[in-house]
């Protein structure tokens with residue numbers, strides 16, 4: 001039996017790089033992907049907390065943000081062929097729930113998820129359903145392609161928020177997702193981006209990647225700073241953190257007619273808000289978790305977005321635990337591992 005290196009979740013916050021059997025194609029609709037690069041996500045860190053902030057079954061290979069090459073195809077692999085370079089939408093819809101049968105597969109109630117409910121991409125190889133694949137256009141680097149999944153999540157949020165170039169946007173969070181939001185907003189021509197960031201390193205990075213105003217979230221005084229610099233309240237707020245304190249703050253600060261995008265999520269967070277504010281200011285609130293892979297790949301292929309810039313650390317798969325430690329200590333903004 002052929003074996004491969006893979007990062008396996010052992011429970012209790014332990015991720016172990018070990019030799020396991022190379023997976024084999026079981027259905028004609030599947031393909032075998034040789035993983036070329038994978039990105040560590042903030043939610044991987046949640047799964048490795050003790051107790052875990054996100055449940056992961058013991059024994060699965062982690063990793064849901066990855067890029068690779070098809071090296072073997074089932075007989076009915078949806079037009080994909082050996083040699084295709086692909087990214088994978090890790091959320092596999094059940095196909096039968098209300099959301100799935102009403103055109104909203106992205107918010108399926110019972111999806112399976114590579115790297116979270118079944119084996120994922122922190123490995124040399126993975127068997128993937130061809131329905132989840134997207135061909136990567138020429139000219140996109142492996143490091144950028146490995147980040148297509150978080151970008152697809154962000155594009156899902158952007159599609160709902162519909163930010164316009166002359167708007168003033170306040171973004172909470174300058175971690176791996178917040179920084180990517182800054183770059184996407186800038187690529188879409190939005191000039192007025194203010195970011196609430198925590199820690200000197202994140203503050204510097206937010207500035208470097210194109211935020212017009214960066215506010216130290218530990219110092220506060222957000223609205224005063226915005227009024228002084230912009231002379232107005234934010235037209236839209238993006239919460240890429242999901243802490244319970246942010247939503248009420250956004251409701252209070254936002255301009256009349258403003259929109260709030262709830263993106264970062266933390267299932268145990270709770271907020272206390274005044275419902276009347278929504279009526280008085282006609283605030284619109286939208287949550288987002290579906291992924292828009294075509295929008296992400298089109299932005300990357302047009303060369304409008306350089307995601308390589310976001311990568312702070314590049315490591316072999318065998319050193320994935322070092323990468324996770326670097327993200328935990330906020331020294332790393334984006335870690336790519338190579339199986």
Ligand SMILES: [Zn+2]
Nearest residue numbers: 041042043065
């Ligand atoms: Zn992720």
Ligand SMILES: [Zn+2]
Nearest residue numbers: 094097100108
């Ligand atoms: Zn479903």
